[in-house]
Amino acid sequence: MKRSTLDRAVRIVDRLGISLVYPIDNEPEPRSLWSELHPNVRMQWSWDEDADPRVADLWHLRERLARSHDVAYAKWFRGRATFFSLAVFHAVLGRLAEAGDVLAGLPREAIEILDLLRERSPLSTKEIRALADLRGKEHEALFNQAMKALWTRLLIVGTGEVPDGAFPSLAVGATELLFEDVWNARHDVPEDAKRRLDHVLAQSPALARELGRAVAHVAGGSGRSNRSERATRAARAADVTAYAPHHDRAPRTKRRAAGRRSGSADPVARADDAVGTPFSEPTAAEVFARDR
Secondary structure (H helix, E strand, O other): OOHHHHHHHHHHHHHHOEEEOOOOOOOOOOOEHHHHHOOOOOOOOOOOOOOOHHHHHHHHHHHHHHHHOOOEEEEOHHHOEEEEOHHHHHHHHHHHHHHOOOOOOOOHHHHHHHHHHHHOOOEEHHHHHHHOOOOOHHHHHHHHHHHHHHHHOOOEEEEEEEOOOOOOEEEEEEHHHHOHHHHHOOOOOOHHHHHHHHHHHHHOHHHHHHHHHHHHHHHHHHHHHHHHHHHHHHHHHOOOOOOOOOOOOOOOOOOOOHHHHOOOOOHHHHHHHHOOOOOOOOOHHHHHHHHO
8 A cells, every 4th residue: 555545544634633434324424534535435334355445445544544653543433443633632632631530430441451551552452351351252341341441531542453363453552652742741732732623523513422422431430439539538537447448459350241230320331331333343354354
């Protein structure tokens, strides 16, 4: 793939601010790389030998674009591959930081994954599963829930792919390491970046709603954390010796089956889980089988 194609993709993301890779049901909004690179061409979601080769080509371009770090990449909008211009990415991080503590209320598995990525980034999703002890179908739901929480808050980013067995895996890293400058400056976002984000959201109600949900998720987590801290102080004042601080981790035991957490009483989590559609991006097997 020519460098000029990569440069064009970077310019598209810079112009749009936030861009999907593929359109959703061929709808014009939110905007996508496909609709910009192939205007007025209906995308046929097929990966067999008769498929439009431009579909797989774009998936490979996505990998190169994520690896370039000229833009930021995350499974963000409804869990789909999403690119951000660096200015808008900075502004989104700032908007999330304004909502509260972006780490508050994360599932335990999400915190463990983030700790792993703080020590070493990037890691493949296969490596993350192994190191976090989340391999196997019985842990699939826990892993997906943890990754979704991290993607939603943009605590992690994708950065290309790595060879990982028969097919490559997405390489994932901690945002604070791979985009250190904008992460450290998330409380000091330039006004032009804020205005750029506002313009993007005004042009796309769907993106505005998605960010609103992410902000509510952070605010809800911070609220739960504050309540827990108040309970901590009250318990200590009452000299409750059996109390265990909320930030202490339970000893590692055999993990529960995947379905155990589906009945969460958390209204923010329920609202978040009810929104969006299942992942529709192809698997590595589909893409690379098409290339053979």
